Amino acid sequence: MRIISQIIKKMRLFIAFLVIIISTLVLTLLHGIHVDEFNSNLIYIKELYIKLDKKLIVNIKNIKINKEKNKKTSDAELLSIADNAIWINKIFKEINIQNISYDDINITMVYKDDIFFINTPYLTIDTRIYDESPLKIAVNQLKFKDFNVTLQGDLRADLAKDYYDFNGSFASYELFGDLSLKLDKEMLKYKLSNVKASSLEHFISNLAQKTGLDEEIKKWIYGYIVADDYLVEELRGKLNLKTLDYYPNELYGKARASNLVVKFHPNVTPAIAKSASVEFVDDKLIFSLNEPTYYDKSIAGSSVEIENIIGQNSNLKLHLATKSLLDSKIHEILKAYKIDIPITQKSGELDSTLDLRVYFDPFKIESSGKFDLKNADILISNAPFSSKGANVILKDELISIQNANLKNEIFEADANGVIDLNQSKAEFDGKFKEICISGCEILDIKNSLQTVLLDFNQDMLITAPKLNFSMKIADQNIININDISMLKPHSKLMQSLDINGGNLEIKTTNFSDLDISLLGAKFDLPLAKISGQSYDEDDFHIKMAKNINLSSKSGLISANLDDKNLNLTLNSLKILLDSNSTDSIKYERNIHFNAKNSAVILQDLNRTINFSSFDGNLLNSELKFSGKTGDGNININKKPNSLKISGQNLSSDFANDFMGLEAFKDGNFSIRLSGVDFDTFKSEIKVQNTYLSDYKFYQRFLSFLDSIPSLLIFKVPDFNDKGFTVDNGTVLINRDANKLNIQALKLTGSSADIVGGGNIDLNSKDINIDLELKLLKDASSIISKIPLVNYIILGKDKTISTIIEVRGTLDEPKFKTEVITDILKTPYNLIKNTLELPFNLF
Numbered sequence: 001m002r003i004i005s006q007i008i009k010k011m012r013l014f015i016a017f018l019v020i021i022i023s024t025l026v027l028t029l030l031h032g033i034h035v036d037e038f039n040s041n042l043i044y045i046k047e048l049y050i051k052l053d054k055k056l057i058v059n060i061k062n063i064k065i066n067k068e069k070n071k072k073t074s075d076a077e078l079l080s081i082a083d084n085a086i087w088i089n090k091i092f093k094e095i096n097i098q099n100i101s102y103d104d105i106n107i108t109m110v111y112k113d114d115i116f117f118i119n120t121p122y123l124t125i126d127t128r129i130y131d132e133s134p135l136k137i138a139v140n141q142l143k144f145k146d147f148n149v150t151l152q153g154d155l156r157a158d159l160a161k162d163y164y165d166f167n168g169s170f171a172s173y174e175l176f177g178d179l180s181l182k183l184d185k186e187m188l189k190y191k192l193s194n195v196k197a198s199s200l201e202h203f204i205s206n207l208a209q210k211t212g213l214d215e216e217i218k219k220w221i222y223g224y225i226v227a228d229d230y231l232v233e234e235l236r237g238k239l240n241l242k243t244l245d246y247y248p249n250e251l252y253g254k255a256r257a258s259n260l261v262v263k264f265h266p267n268v269t270p271a272i273a274k275s276a277s278v279e280f281v282d283d284k285l286i287f288s289l290n291e292p293t294y295y296d297k298s299i300a301g302s303s304v305e306i307e308n309i310i311g312q313n314s315n316l317k318l319h320l321a322t323k324s325l326l327d328s329k330i331h332e333i334l335k336a337y338k339i340d341i342p343i344t345q346k347s348g349e350l351d352s353t354l355d356l357r358v359y360f361d362p363f364k365i366e367s368s369g370k371f372d373l374k375n376a377d378i379l380i381s382n383a384p385f386s387s388k389g390a391n392v393i394l395k396d397e398l399i400s401i402q403n404a405n406l407k408n409e410i411f412e413a414d415a416n417g418v419i420d421l422n423q424s425k426a427e428f429d430g431k432f433k434e435i436c437i438s439g440c441e442i443l444d445i446k447n448s449l450q451t452v453l454l455d456f457n458q459d460m461l462i463t464a465p466k467l468n469f470s471m472k473i474a475d476q477n478i479i480n481i482n483d484i485s486m487l488k489p490h491s492k493l494m495q496s497l498d499i500n501g502g503n504l505e506i507k508t509t510n511f512s513d514l515d516i517s518l519l520g521a522k523f524d525l526p527l528a529k530i531s532g533q534s535y536d537e538d539d540f541h542i543k544m545a546k547n548i549n550l551s552s553k554s555g556l557i558s559a560n561l562d563d564k565n566l567n568l569t570l571n572s573l574k575i576l577l578d579s580n581s582t583d584s585i586k587y588e589r590n591i592h593f594n595a596k597n598s599a600v601i602l603q604d605l606n607r608t609i610n611f612s613s614f615d616g617n618l619l620n621s622e623l624k625f626s627g628k629t630g631d632g633n634i635n636i637n638k639k640p641n642s643l644k645i646s647g648q649n650l651s652s653d654f655a656n657d658f659m660g661l662e663a664f665k666d667g668n669f670s671i672r673l674s675g676v677d678f679d680t681f682k683s684e685i686k687v688q689n690t691y692l693s694d695y696k697f698y699q700r701f702l703s704f705l706d707s708i709p710s711l712l713i714f715k716v717p718d719f720n721d722k723g724f725t726v727d728n729g730t731v732l733i734n735r736d737a738n739k740l741n742i743q744a745l746k747l748t749g750s751s752a753d754i755v756g757g758g759n760i761d762l763n764s765k766d767i768n769i770d771l772e773l774k775l776l777k778d779a780s781s782i783i784s785k786i787p788l789v790n791y792i793i794l795g796k797d798k799t800i801s802t803i804i805e806v807r808g809t810l811d812e813p814k815f816k817t818e819v820i821t822d823i824l825k826t827p828y829n830l831i832k833n834t835l836e837l838p839f840n841l842f
Contacts, residue, residue, distance in 0.1 A: 042066060058094070064101040122146050127155070134158045139168060148172055148206060151179060173203040177232065186242040195232035195255075214314050216360045220306050224266065225287060227257035227276070235280070248310035253280035262289065262304070264318060265336035269329075271299060283311050294333075297324035301353075318356040326350055326371055326378075337365050340421060341399060342456050343392060346384075348376025354394070369394040381460035383473035384408060397422045404430075409511035410471070410479075411435040415452070426454035435467075435490075437479070437506070438514065438544060445490045479506040485522075498524040516542035526576035529556070530597055535573060561589070570595035576603055591618040602678070609657045629654045634671070643681055645673035652690055665693040665723055675735070682734035682743075692747060692754070693723030725749045738762040742769060751775065758806070765809040774801035 037046050044064040095111040110117040116137075118125045124143040130136040135157040142151040153168010166181040170192070177195030181188060197203070200222040208218040237251035255278040262271045273292040278285065287304040301321035308314045320333065326345040330352075334341055337356055354369035371392040378385050390404035399419035406413050415430025428451070435445040445467075455461040459474035468482040481487065485501040488494045502521035508514045518540040527535045539553035548561040560567040566589045577600060594615035601608045614627030616636075625636035632654060634647035647654075650669040656662050667690025675681020729747035733740065740760045747754045758769030808814035 058096070060097045062099045062101065063097060139166065148202075151181075153179070173206065174199045174201070175203055175230075175232075183241075186240055187238060188241055189236075189238040191234070191236040192232055193234050195230075195235070197230040197232075198228065199226075200230060213309070214360050216316070216358075217306055217309055217314055219266075220304065220316060221285065221309075224263040225276075225304065226261050228259035229257065231256045246310050248283040248308075251280060251283065251310070254278070260289070260292075262287075262292065264294075264304075264320070264333050268333050268336045269295065271302075280309075283308050285309055294322070295329045297322055297329065299324075314360050316356075316358040316360070318354075318358070320354040320356075321352070323349070323351050326352060326373075337367070339365075339367055339394075341392075341394065342381040342419065342424075342460070343371075343399075344379040344382075345373065346377040346379065348378075348387070349374040350376070367394055367396055380406075380454075381456045381473065383460050383462075383477075399426075401426075401428070404428075410437060413450075413452075417452075417454075419454070419456075424456040426456070428452045428454070438493075441491075441493045442504075442506075443481075443487060443491055445487075475509065477508050477511065479508075480504070500524060512545070514542070514544035516540075516544065518542065527557075527570075528574040528576065528601075530572040530574060530599060563589075565589055566591045568593040570598050572597045574599045574601050574608070576601045578603055589619075593617065607657055609654065632669075638677075641676050643673065643675045643677050645671060645683070647671040655685070655687075663692060664726075665691045667691070667726070678735075679737055680735060683732070685731040685733065687726055687729040687731070687747070689728075690726045691723035692726055724752075724754065745771075760810065765811060767806050767808055767810060767813055769806040771804045771806060772801050773804060 037044075039045075043066065044062075045060060046062040050058050095109055097107075097109045100107040100109065105121055108117075108119045114129045114131070116125065116127045116129055122145050124141060124145065126139075126141040128138040128140070130138070137155040137157060139151060139153050139155050143149070144151075149170060149172040151166070151168055151170045153166055156165045157163070162185045164181070164183040166179070166183075168179055170177065170179040175195055175197040178193045180191040180193075182190075204218055204222040207213060208215070232253065232255040235251075235253035235255075238247050239245070240247075256275065257278060258275045260273040260276050262273060264271065271289075271292050271294040273289040275290040277288045277290070279288075280286075285306040289299075289302050289304075292299045292302050299320055299322045301319075303319045305317040305319070306314070307317060320330075322330065324330070325347070326341075326343060328344060331341070331344060334354075337358070339356075350371060350373055352369065352371040355367065357366040359365075371394070373387055373390045373392065375389070376387045378387055385406045385408045387407070388405040390406070391402040392404075393400040393402065397420060399421065401415070401417050401419065404415050404417070406415060411432055412434045413428075413430045413432040415428040417426055417428030417430075419426040430450065430452070432445065432448045432450050435443055435448065437443040450464050450466055453463045453465070455463075459472050461470060461472050463470040467487070468484075470480045472478040481504040483501060484491070484494065484499070484504050488500065491499075493499070499518075500522045503519045505517040505519070506514050507516075520537065521540055522537050524536060529535045535556065538556070540557075541551050541553070543549045546562065548559075550557070550559040550561075552558065556571050556573055558569045568591065570593070573595065575595075575598065592615075594613070595611065596613045597611075598614070599608055599610040600614075609627075609629075611627040611629050614625065616623065616625035618624075622639035623636065625634075625638070627634050627636075630649075630651045632647060632649035632651060634645065634650065634654075637644045648670045650671065652664040652667050652669065655664055655669040655671075664687065668688045669690075670686045671683060673681050673683035675683075724747065726747045727749055729745075731745050732743040734743055735741070738761060740762055742757050742759065745754070745756045753774045754771055755774070756769055756771035758767070760767055760769075802817060805816050806813055807816075
């Protein structure tokens with residue numbers, strides 16, 4: 001009992017002490033406590049005043065809290081304040097703290113008459129607290145300074161459940177609109193609506209700085225795409241204020257913008273759109289453009305999409321659609337992304353889509369597209385083509401061209417192929433409907449299956465391996481065909497000139513004016529060198545423009561050709577012709593020709609006629625020819641069914657060549673000929689100061705005289721080593737087909753004459769000629785020495801003559817004397833009568 005009583009006594013003393021202490025504290029608070037200064041290791045307080053008036057009244061001028069630096073953001077501070085807000089109006093009647101210093105942070109806090117105000121470097125709160133349940137707070141200003149976001153509205157709070165519901169408005173930089181916030185513990189759900197702005201520049205810049213938004217994404221949200229006005233119809237999402245998790249896949253927004261300027265690349269001229277609908281869903285920001293134009297082109301259906309704005313692997317998806325030309329303006333966008341499609345459209349129709357996906361980190365571009373051309377004029381690496389249609393499909397570095405019709409100055413083809421943009425090369429397989437060079441004269445190929453290779457590394461190079469064909473397309477286009485022999489069946493020019501091979505190079509700027517080199521040309525022309533060597537290979541240079549100019553490296557041939565005339569120059573060549581070749585050919589151009597040191601070989605007549613020079617022209621099967629041989633000249637006029645030839649001062653060589661005989665040596669000749677052609681004509685040949693020197697004929701004739709003693713008297717000095725001397729003479733010849741008629745022949749020497757006539761069969765070479773050999777001096781001194789034979793004639797003027805028959809063939813002539821029965825019918829008298837008649841050729 002004693003112990004129990006002692007315990008009770010002690011308890012009474014403790015309770016009495018506690019009551020005294022509390023009573024003293026309460027009495028003190030009721031009268032107020034004032035502390036000028038308080039300092040400890042943790043806190044420093046200056047001018048503290050506390051008073052209890054049902055609730056506490058606290059006034060502090062300055063509080064300095066010594067603590068390790070721990071900066072907070074406005075959202076973290078808001079959460080901390082929300083956690084402790086339950087105690088403010090329950091415990092305090094008034095709080096007035098002018099400054100709370102926390103490291104480098106200064107805070108002002110005021111609570112009085114239900115007005116709660118707090119100002120920190122990150123947050124400003126100006127509210128009125130209503131003592132209702134649930135707690136109602138009128139938010140006059142709630143400012144998140146680091147985000148430059150200011151809220152106004154009403155807040156309902158269930159402090160016990162840590163739940164807050166705010167409805168009001170907000171403003172941030174250029175944005176203002178309606179806002180709904182629901183904070184449940186640390187989870188903040190938000191919804192923005194009717195948000196209007198004239199710009200997003202500062203808002204997006206600050207957002208990127210605070211959230212670490214990729215710089216390129218920031219520029220695409222605002223910078224590359226700029227509008228006059230923005231309206232966010234809705235933006236909703238949630239944020240964990242402790243972990244700062246944005247839940248990007250649950251963020252959704254919908255907006256509209258008007259009068260947009262869209263830069264598809266910073267180095268590209270911007271597009272313009274009347275408006276755009278903007279949607280943010282699944283961490284994607286999608287701009288659907290309304291009535292967009294790029295330059296003057298409609299790009300309706302185009303859009304911009306930014307994917308994984310908040311998440312990983314952020315990228316841009318650019319979708320371009322247009323029915324405008326694939327021209328330099330569209331290429332401006334493609335080249336900005338290093339996509340160099342070597343096709344440019346100049347006219348026609350196009351339906352195209354292009355999709356670009358740009359990954360920002362690491363930087364990478366994926367591209368795909370489809371371009372459908374129709375009735376278009378295009379450039380492939382600056383090479384002009386027309387196309388009835390083509391489907392061009394782009395997939396990253398590969399361009400597939402399908403169902404393509406291509407036509408240019410050289411060819412038309414239907415082809416399919418693939419272009420490799422990395423290697424700048426392409427391969428096409430197709431059917432060439434036509435390959436035509438220079439009006440199809442040089443090359444004309446129809447319906448040919450070919451593989452064509454293209455190389456764009458420098459100037460565009462087109463090659464067709466099967467044809468040995470290549471074409472470089474540049475400011476100066478160059479066509480090469482190595483070994484043109486296989487092309488002869490497809491070349492009118494090669495066929496007409498009988499060109500069998502060579503290497504062809506054509507240079508041109510416009511496919512109309514051509515600079516052509518034909519090297520190692522092999523041909524089979526009716527030409528030979530004057531030396532007798534064959535002329536079947538040479539190099540040629542040809543210029544084709546309005547006129548065509550040709551020259552050979554050897555200098556043997558040159559020519560100029562226009563629409564009406566062909567001017568041909570030859571040098572030191574033999575020309576192989578058929579004597580009547582012009583009759584069957586009608587030449588549309590007037591062919592002018594001239595030659596030096598050249599010859600004409602009449603193949604059908606087996607005659608070679610040499611000229612120092614000749615010239616003339618050929619038009620509509622009419623040949624006019626003028627040639628010089630030494631001091632002589634000859635003129636020929638030939639047309640169908642008409643042949644006229646005249647020549648003066650001709651040499652024996654020319655006369656022999658012309659007649660196809662080796663009959664004369666030295667002297668001077670003239671000729672007149674008229675007829676239908678070289679098979680039907682009559683002619684007159686006059687000779688002076690020459691020798692009848694046909695070796696076989698002359699030698700056999702002398703042998704014949706030697707064989708008959710009575711005829712030895714006729715071996716006068718005119719018969720010498722050079723032949724029979726002819727002072728002058730006349731030969732009248734006519735030809736009818738293969739019959740050559742010597743109508744009259746008279747060769748006058750200084751001591752003897754030979755006269756005669758007859759015919760020669762040119763097919764059989766049979767000869768039927770009668771000659772009278774007559775001595776031209778007084779024969780009285782030798783008459784006594786002449787046997788009286790019936791084949792020696794004694795003339796009235798005491799001259800003597802004999803008649804000799806020439807038979808056999810030209811190769812084997814045979815001679816015999818002829819018995820004279822009628823002196824009036826001797827060749828001399830017959831020829832004399834003939835020659836005394838007028839010989840009218842023309």
